[in-house]
Amino acid sequence: MKQNALSALGRRTAPPAISWLMKTALARPKLISLAAGFTDNSTLPVEISRKLLNDILRSPKTGQPALQYGFTAGENNLRQLTAKHLQKLDGGHDRAHSPDRVIITGGSQQLLYMTLEALCDEGDIILVENPTYFVFLSILQSRGLKARGVKLERDGLDLVHLEKVLTQLKKTGELRRVKALYLITYFQNPTGATTSLAKKSAALALLKKFERAAGHPIYLLEDAAYRELSFPGRADLPVSQEQRIPTIPPTALTLPGAAERVIYTGTYSKPFAPGARLGFGILPEPLFTTVQRIKGNHDFGTANLLQQLLARALATGLYDRHVAKVQKNYARKARVMKQALAEHFPANVEIWASGGGLYFWARLPKGISAGVKSKVFQTALKNDVLYVPGELCYADDPARAKPDNEMRISFGSASEENIRKGIARLGKVLRKFLQPA
Amino acid sequence: MKQNALSALGRRTAPPAISWLMKTALARPKLISLAAGFTDNSTLPVEISRKLLNDILRSPKTGQPALQYGFTAGENNLRQLTAKHLQKLDGGHDRAHSPDRVIITGGSQQLLYMTLEALCDEGDIILVENPTYFVFLSILQSRGLKARGVKLERDGLDLVHLEKVLTQLKKTGELRRVKALYLITYFQNPTGATTSLAKKSAALALLKKFERAAGHPIYLLEDAAYRELSFPGRADLPVSQEQRIPTIPPTALTLPGAAERVIYTGTYSKPFAPGARLGFGILPEPLFTTVQRIKGNHDFGTANLLQQLLARALATGLYDRHVAKVQKNYARKARVMKQALAEHFPANVEIWASGGGLYFWARLPKGISAGVKSKVFQTALKNDVLYVPGELCYADDPARAKPDNEMRISFGSASEENIRKGIARLGKVLRKFLQPA
CATH class of the missing domain: 3.40.640.10 (Type I PLP-dependent aspartate aminotransferase-like (Major domain))
Structure with a gap:
């Protein structure tokens, strides 16, 4: 009896794309995660609740x-x-x-x-x-x-x-x-x-x-x-x-x-x-x-x-009233990240800033991969900083390869200090791979 | 464009079997429901929570x-x-x-x-x-x-x-x-x-x-x-x-x-x-x-x-500690229902009592229907008492008709007074249809 009893849906249901990212994060206690889309612990409505x-x-x-x-x-x-x-x-x-x-x-x-x-x-x-x-x-x-x-x-x-x-x-x-x-x-x-x-x-x-x-x-x-x-x-x-x-x-x-x-x-x-x-x-x-x-x-x-x-x-x-506080908090953290990005990221990385939400989107010059198996990602990990490789966010398309030169960087759950440190680490990695040869 | 866009699952998903029972209950404010499997409001752990x-x-x-x-x-x-x-x-x-x-x-x-x-x-x-x-x-x-x-x-x-x-x-x-x-x-x-x-x-x-x-x-x-x-x-x-x-x-x-x-x-x-x-x-x-x-x-x-x-x-x-209280409460209500059943139900109705849970199961003599369209059910409804027709609980079987002579009677959410009244009403209905001709 080799077959298991799972349904087609059961067999198809894959581990979450980021479960290994999370495991990686747990295995490196000093790692700064700019990957998770979690909300900021400090803004949670404990007293109101x-x-x-x-x-x-x-x-x-x-x-x-x-x-x-x-x-x-x-x-x-x-x-x-x-x-x-x-x-x-x-x-x-x-x-x-x-x-x-x-x-x-x-x-x-x-x-x-x-x-x-x-x-x-x-x-x-x-x-x-x-x-x-x-x-x-x-x-x-x-x-x-x-x-x-x-x-x-x-x-x-x-x-x-x-x-x-x-x-x-x-x-x-x-x-x-x-x-x-x-x-x-x-x-x-x-x-x-x-x-x-x-x-x-x-x-x-x-x-x-x-x-x-x-x-x-x-x-x-x-x-x-x-x-x-x-x-x-x-x-x-x-x-x-x-x-x-x-x-x-x-x-x-x-x-x-x-x-x-x-x-x-x-x-x-x-x-x-x-x-x-x-x-x-x-x-x-x-x-x-x-x-x-x-x-x-x-x-x-x-x-x-x-x-x-x-x-x-x-x-x-x-x-x-709570939402107004939350908005101010994220606006402040976004500004911190934006300043850090301006300071540490090479100029030829295109940054999509936003008027809200939890994310910045960074696009490296074409030909430079930031994907899961890329040197950029692996080196970032070695330097204890994590982002979401943009390629995970693309639909499968037999006609063309997924773009792999992008990164989702979140300021949601990291502290301001860790945002600064994390972006500095990431910037250092990028400068290494984006420096003119 | 006559087709809607629903999936096969969407088209198959039927209204809940008891949704019309619930609507019926709402339409008759004096109705005593012995149908719902709800828990007893008075036992809910408000203070503990x-x-x-x-x-x-x-x-x-x-x-x-x-x-x-x-x-x-x-x-x-x-x-x-x-x-x-x-x-x-x-x-x-x-x-x-x-x-x-x-x-x-x-x-x-x-x-x-x-x-x-x-x-x-x-x-x-x-x-x-x-x-x-x-x-x-x-x-x-x-x-x-x-x-x-x-x-x-x-x-x-x-x-x-x-x-x-x-x-x-x-x-x-x-x-x-x-x-x-x-x-x-x-x-x-x-x-x-x-x-x-x-x-x-x-x-x-x-x-x-x-x-x-x-x-x-x-x-x-x-x-x-x-x-x-x-x-x-x-x-x-x-x-x-x-x-x-x-x-x-x-x-x-x-x-x-x-x-x-x-x-x-x-x-x-x-x-x-x-x-x-x-x-x-x-x-x-x-x-x-x-x-x-x-x-x-x-x-x-x-x-x-x-x-x-x-x-x-x-x-x-x-x-x-809470569960112990809940158990005592349901045991008491079960006893109230049991006594009412003994008092009001005809002797040829078979009662399955239980050592726990929320339900009694009553089986009328064969040939007497208690199903959704039966006189028993409709008369009970007219007399403001509701139960779950047992036939709703049977799997479809092309080889034989579903038994329709059974009733699920719950003491979960009704008060002791309503349990007594409800069973009295139901008993009266049953005596009418089960009386020897």
Whole structure:
């Protein structure tokens, strides 16, 4: 009996792309990790959580419901507050922000997973930004789905390339397998790019145009995980010629037709607390109903106690005040990293700075690899500094090799001191390999 | 464009079997629900949770890690405490209780879901007790899997029937599709039956015997969701001739070969708090590694804050003390229901009482339907009392109709007064239809 009993999905599900990075980090206690997208421990809302949980658990009247089962789609008060919060972020727009289509999940990751379950059969295609969130690529892979990459520019998706890819898929008869376009629209992981509303609108129109040939809706899946990690006002930002802070654009939910075609996902993990593990989605029918049923099969609904915590944080205004503090903290750390990059990195490394989020994106001159097996990466590791090789963030493409000259560098969890030290170490490594021969 | 974009899974995923029951309940405010398997609000650990969350969030040192990301398989302290807790429940046995194979999940439901993902391709077969947990049947249906029912006796699985089913599957060449036998071994949902260790052992041996013909392992999936809801000691139990309290048998984890073939799932939802939504599993390799990776794709790991809460409850002994209280409460409510059943139900209704859990199982004389469309059910509804029709708990079987003369009656969430009233109402309905003509 040689065969094991695993399913095709089970056999396909690979170890996480960064699990070996994490193991490496553990094995080198002095290593400074600029790899992880963790949030900063010092910003976590310990005192707020204590106060609010105390309020909830002070009386059986509020405590008991919080410790009981709830509704599969989430607690009604949190669904309503979430819709209201998103409307506010979108400048009062209420086109497609109905609380009836909000579902609360265990992080936005769970929403992404269940959406793919609801939408995709093995062999289906999701269009992704190239580069994109590498865990999303892992999910596609494990579920037997194909990622088709669309070029990314500094201000978001390359629309000309999107049309080219769609046209190509139509020609090869693969368009009927395309179910959605996945965009990380704010301070993108890994590049920091933010997509303008005009680009979202044009992308939505393009998808619509190709729907007839596809034979079914093609959704715009907008992942706004980093949206609330914007850097506040210019005053607090790194002085820079190359960098202009974009005004934060509204979501695709504000566009005509959004209620039928835009799947929006957001999270309370990054701006509030990953340990409270709450995300949410707004979905068009029949997806909303389907994902709600799938959620019932997964877990009946996300932990009520945490939902009540977030609902109180939102209702009391403590959430907004906390987010403002978080934003300032990341803006400061981004400035520290930016100054260190200017000081230590060779001038011919292109840096994509961002108006928010957790990452800088660094592009080495073509021909210099920063990939997993490269001398740059290995030497960096020997010098106790870790980054995410950009190549991990690219969709497989038989037609061309993945770019391997890029790095995702995070200021999320490292201290200011370690950001300075880490970038100095990395700069030293780069100067060694980028020096004119 | 008539087609929607849903996947086959999306199209298959049906509304939950009891969603219309719940809607019905909401539409009749005076209705007494003996249907839901909810836990009793009054037993929820409001004060304990407040104390322990305060302790965790009192200082940044313990508060920050609780609000940060954790490990995918769960926090190490909770994994260790869970393994230790199970060892204790199993009388000190440590054969297959390694914390290294423990995974913490969002309720045990999530563990069941991910285990099926890891094990089963569309068309695969899971053997189930007939009747069984109806949500499990829904999951199988949505994932395109087949449930094959094995008869259930008052002391667990009918082993003769299990062998017959396996032999039959071998003959038809379907054995290679059989991946696991799913047993709810303690105070079963819906019947209250508890499976003896001898029966678990014999079932495991039978599965092993048929593995060669299957070409792969066939797992014993032991769902112990109700295990800790046992009624304490005889003194606290209903006086009864028909009912003998079974000593609670150890899990299949104590059997030889368990580390390779037994998947065990348990929950902290029922004995502690559904609103803290924690379950766990112990899995053999390669399943443990595979489910851990799948968990990474679902949500990276269950909310840390809740894991820390449970870890403290276990470590301080507050958990054990709480469970003892919960057990007494359910024992008392079971006794109230039992007395009401004796008083109000016709003598020719067979009652399966249990030594724990949340349910009584009532069997009407053959030929009298208690099914969803039956006069009994509809009349009960008109008289404002709700139960779960037993037919919902049976696997589809083209060879024979589902038994429809049974009812699952829960004393979980109703008050003692409502238990008395509800059973009186139900008894009146039954007397009407069971009276000799």
